[in-house]
Amino acid sequence: MSVSVTLPALGESVTEGTVTRWLKAEGERVEADEPLLEVSTDKVDTEIPAPASGILASIKVAEDETVEVGAELAIIDDGSGAPAAAPAPAAEAAPAPAAEAPAPQAPQAAPSTEVQEPAPAPTAEAAAGGGSAEGTDVVLPALGESVTEGTVTRWLKSVGETVEADEPLLEVSTDKVDTEIPAPASGVLLEIVVGEDETAEVGAKLAVIGAAGAAPAAAPAQDAPAPAQAAPAPAPAAPAAAPAPAAPAPAPAPVAPAAPAAAPAQAAPAAPSIAPAVVTPVPSTPAPAAAPAEDGAYVTPLVRKLATENGVDLATVKGSGVGGRIRKQDVLAAAEAKKAAAPAPAAAPAAAAAKAPALEASPLRGQTVKMTRMRKVIGDNMMKALHGQAQLTSVVEVDITKLMQLRARAKDAFAAREGVKLSPMPFFVKAAAQALKAHPVINARINEDEGTITYFDSENIGIAVDSEKGLMTPVIKGAGDLNIAGISKKTAELAGAVRAGKITPDDLAGATFTISNTGSRGALFDTVIVPPNQVAILGIGATVKRPAVIETAEGTVIGIRDMTYLSLSYDHRLVDGADAARYLTAVKAILEAGEFEVDLGL
Structure with a gap:
């Protein structure tokens, strides 16, 4: 029997994916739920698990090829005829050995008792995605403002296993984000309603957690492969009656190989003599499956x-x-x-290191590597912006000495009160948002198809964050209505989510203006590129101490000041040089005045 591996739905707006790497080669053995390949979509990479156990017979889509959702990626074949056939007819395979067992294994009534007819029933229902188990429903929670559905990528527990409240129960993939759903209560997983690679709407029932009783239900579903492999065993079992109890056991009771932990526990009270027969075949069959796991924890x-x-x-x-x-x-x-x-x-x-930091040679030297999906997306967006806009840049110099002194006075109390560090960045965001209210031409969008201009009534400021996957710009919604503390908390939250790989699609959408802090890496200033659907972006340069001319009541003096450059790149189709200069001058005036005492509680 052959099982087709298809590209699952990875989000509401995702229609295609690119195969970045195959984790298995043709002819290799794969286990159900084992990571089979890696697929990249816009902004997110994810792993696709094998839908069934068997041999990877054919790979239909090569690496770096892009296909639509639902396209066939590979074919998994049973190889010997048993492993692949088991997952689908699991409910039918279980009763068959039970019916045949009494004839060849009349003296061993205990193993057939161990099979327990009620156990396969919940498994069949789980495989079909249905069931009528009663208990606590596990539902798909709301995962974002624009997320309406999610795809179950992997169940971390099987039917019959015990789960604890808040323990990770399954993994769900939405548009651009993968997340884990915790168990809402402690108990036993009685039923799985939505199988892997199936998509459900927010609020839909995914599973049922209830009291114990169906714990061994998951075993029969995975046991069908064992009887076929163990079928030849009865022949050598006949001549050696003493050591051979292990061989006859798998034939009448296919439960034993797939549930090594649960089967002995059930065998002990029924007939202690059966325990060796159940345990003996366990090491031979499940050993390969146990190898990929590390101390029971899944590691990608x-x-x-x-x-x-x-x-x-x-x-x-x-x-x-x-x-x-x-x-x-x-x-x-x-x-x-x-x-x-x-x-x-x-x-x-x-x-010596204090004088000049040692630089290690990068392992990328002399190599040719594949461009990641993220890098391609960033490149396409930048080229689209440059080709679609008339961009240029204006720069002003800003004396932020008063601001830095104010920050130094308030940062300790601020951190204790608000729970986040007080960096200079929130001051720039606050000043930029205030100036946008007075200069709406900077906070606008050109609607080319309609020939119109939209002047936004809110300041949704994107913050450029450097991450391992590339540059991302999460958005501070309504930044113009936030104080320094609110901006600080939101900035820390969004930057942390980007670097931890937990950013959501909603967090990355809706920017009307963007700020890029290139000075955080030491650059004096930069000619940053205006993102698509915006008309300007503000670049913040490094803050350095240098001598500057200061006008005082006593006259003109020279002093050591904290200085920085602000660069504004803008789309000249809408923003004129005078508009850019007026906006930059307004931001400069707010920062140099440094009147943030009220926000800082001073």
Whole structure:
């Protein structure tokens, strides 16, 4: 039997995906739910799991090829005839061995008792996506303002397993974001209503958690492969009656191989002598399946690869993800800690390092690598903006000495009161938003198809954030109505979500104006590119101390001041040079006045 692997729906607005890497090669063995390939969509990379166990017979879509949602990616074949056929007719396969068992295995009534007819029933219902189990419903929660549905990518628990409240239960993928859904209550997973790769609307029932009783239900669904492989075993079992109880056991009771933990527990009270027969075949069949797991925790191939490249032992890494799962950021942090610990014994080079930081050669030197999907999207957007707009840049110099002194006075109390650090960035955002209210031509959009101009009545400011995947611009909605504390909290929240890979589509949409802090990396100023559907972007340069001419009551003097450059790139089709200069002058005046005492509680 063959099972088709198709590209699932990855979000409401996602219609296609690009295969970036196959994790298995043709002819390799794959297990159900094991990561099979990596697919990239706009802004997000995700893994597609195998829908069934078997042999990867054919790969239909090569790496770097783009296909639409629903397109066939590969074919998984049963190979020997059993593994692939099991997942679909699981409900039919279970009763068959039970009916045949009494004839060849008359003396072993205990194994057939262990099968327990009620157990396969919930599994069949779960496989069909239905059922009538009673208990606590697990529903798909609201995952964003514009998200109306989600696709179940992986169940972290099987029917019959015990779950704890708030424990990760399943993974759901929406447009551009993957997330984990926790269990709403403690109990036993009685029923799975929405299977993997199926899409459900927000509020739809995904599963049912209830009291114990259906715990072994998941076992029969995964056991169909075992009877076929164990079928030849009865022949050698006949000559050696003493050591052979293990071989006859799988034939009448296919439950044993797929549920090594639950089966012995049930066998013990029924007939203690059956325990060896159940345990003996377990090591032979499930051993390959146990290998990919690490101490029972799921670790993605990307994390494993990253750990191998950096020489990080995953057993020593503490996961920061939900349920303690190890994320890419955890591995990178462990690698940095390892590097920092290595040169510690050498105290002598410390003085030299203070004068000139040592630069290590990048491993990318001399290599030709594939361009990531994110890099392509950024490139396309930048080229679209440059080709569709008449862009140029104006620059002003700003003395922010008073602002920096004000920040130094307030930062400790501010951090204690608000729970976030007080960086200079919120002051620039506040000044930019205030000036936008007086200069609406900067906070506008050209509607080319209609030949109209929209002047926005709110200041939704995008903040350019540098991340491992590339530049992202989460949006502070209604920035003009926020104080310094509100802007600080929102900036920290959005930047943290970007770097942790938890940013949502809603957070990235709706910007009317953008700010890019290129000075955070030491640049004096930059000619930043105006994003599509906007007419201006503000660039903030590095703040440096240098001598400047100061007008005082006593006369003109020279003093050491905190100086920075502000650059405004704009679309000359709507914004004239005089408009840009007036806006920059307004922002400069707000920053140099430094009248933020009320916001800071001073």
